[in-house]
Every structure is written in structure tokens, then in C-alpha cells.
Amino acid sequence: MEEENPGYKVNAVSHEWADLHDKILINASSNTLPDVARLDIAWVPEFQKMNILVPLDPQMGDFNEVAAKLLPSAMSTGMIKGSYYALALNTNTKILFYNADALAAAIIEVPKTMDEMYAAIKALSGTNANGSRCGA
Structure with a gap:
């Protein structure tokens, strides 16, 4: 520079x-x-x-x-x-992504509301196949 x-x-x-x-x-x-x-x-x-x-x-x-x-x-x-008073050098947004396979395996539909999302998180919380802690 x-x-x-x-x-x-x-x-x-x-x-x-x-x-x-x-x-x-x-x-x-x-x-x-x-x-x-x-x-x-x-x-x-x-x-x-x-x-x-x-x-x-x-x-x-x-x-x-x-x-x-x-x-x-x-x-x-x-x-x-x-x-x-500013130059907008970048922008960002909050996004939500999900693991379709995890939802399907747990027989959970893709959440459409925040309450449904929290319920899905709770249902999927625990240890994944790799032994890693996931969820809330």
C-alpha cells in the first residue's frame, strides 16, 4: 500500500x-x-x-x-x-444451514419457525457418529 x-x-x-x-x-x-x-x-x-x-x-x-x-x-x-460517512467495504448476513441427512435420520422436517428450529436442535443434540459433541 x-x-x-x-x-x-x-x-x-x-x-x-x-x-x-x-x-x-x-x-x-x-x-x-x-x-x-x-x-x-x-x-x-x-x-x-x-x-x-x-x-x-x-x-x-x-x-x-x-x-x-x-x-x-x-x-x-x-x-x-x-x-x-462510510465506505461499505463488505456486507454480511446471518444464515441458517442444516444437515438434511441428520434431519432425515431423526425423522424431523426442516424447521420453518424458530420454535421448530429450537426443537430440532434439542432433538439432534448429543454426540455425532464421530464422537463429537453437537447441538445445544
């Missing part, structure tokens, strides 16, 4: 995700915020309201070029009052 951007020095600092929010708040109170941070999108409105974020679109000369390569629906989550 530094080779592509002479004159800039990157000092990458890693924090445990669970501690990052509080560390940013502490840094804000002591005026020692990082120049760039990877945040949870849910924190952006809070930090913007505290005036510890700057809008990216007027600050980045290539903002439109960069933003055009990112998912528009994800980018919309970083917009507050007509300005972008």
Missing part, C-alpha cells in the same frame, strides 16, 4: 472487535482518533452525531469512482444528511 502511495505511512493498529467501540470513544475524548478506522456500520450515526467523523464524498477526490465499485444498497447505510 505504501509503495503505491509515496509520502504516506500506514501504522496499522488492531483491536479486539468487542473493545473497538469503547476505544474509539476514549480516543475521541482525548483527541487522538485514528485517521482511518474500520467500523461497524451501526456506529456511524452515533459517531457522526458526535462530530468525530468527516463526510468522505467532499474529502476524497476519487470518492465517486470508489463508491461506484461498491454495492449501492450497502453504501446507502453510510449516508447521513446527504453525505457519505
Whole structure:
């Protein structure tokens, strides 16, 4: 990265995700915020309201070029009052997957509700064929 951007020095600092929010708040109170941070999108409105974020679109000369390569629906989550305060570098979702063979062997239909899912987990809990503990 530094080779592509002479004159800039990157000092990458890693924090445990669970501690990052509080560390940013502490840094804000002591005026020692990082120049760039990877945040949870849910924190952006809070930090913007505290005036510890700057809008990216007027600050980045290539903002439109960069933003055009990112998912528009994800980018919309970083917009507050007509300005972008975040780049949506990735998205994630919670998914549920299941072992169709395990359900079939236990004569359990694929769960369609949370209650059915919990009941299936309870019914399938125990030790699998490999001797590993599984389930709740």
C-alpha cells in the first residue's frame, strides 16, 4: 500500500472487535482518533452525531469512482444528511444451514419457525457418529 502511495505511512493498529467501540470513544475524548478506522456500520450515526467523523464524498477526490465499485444498497447505510460517512467495504448476513441427512435420520422436517428450529436442535443434540459433541 505504501509503495503505491509515496509520502504516506500506514501504522496499522488492531483491536479486539468487542473493545473497538469503547476505544474509539476514549480516543475521541482525548483527541487522538485514528485517521482511518474500520467500523461497524451501526456506529456511524452515533459517531457522526458526535462530530468525530468527516463526510468522505467532499474529502476524497476519487470518492465517486470508489463508491461506484461498491454495492449501492450497502453504501446507502453510510449516508447521513446527504453525505457519505462510510465506505461499505463488505456486507454480511446471518444464515441458517442444516444437515438434511441428520434431519432425515431423526425423522424431523426442516424447521420453518424458530420454535421448530429450537426443537430440532434439542432433538439432534448429543454426540455425532464421530464422537463429537453437537447441538445445544
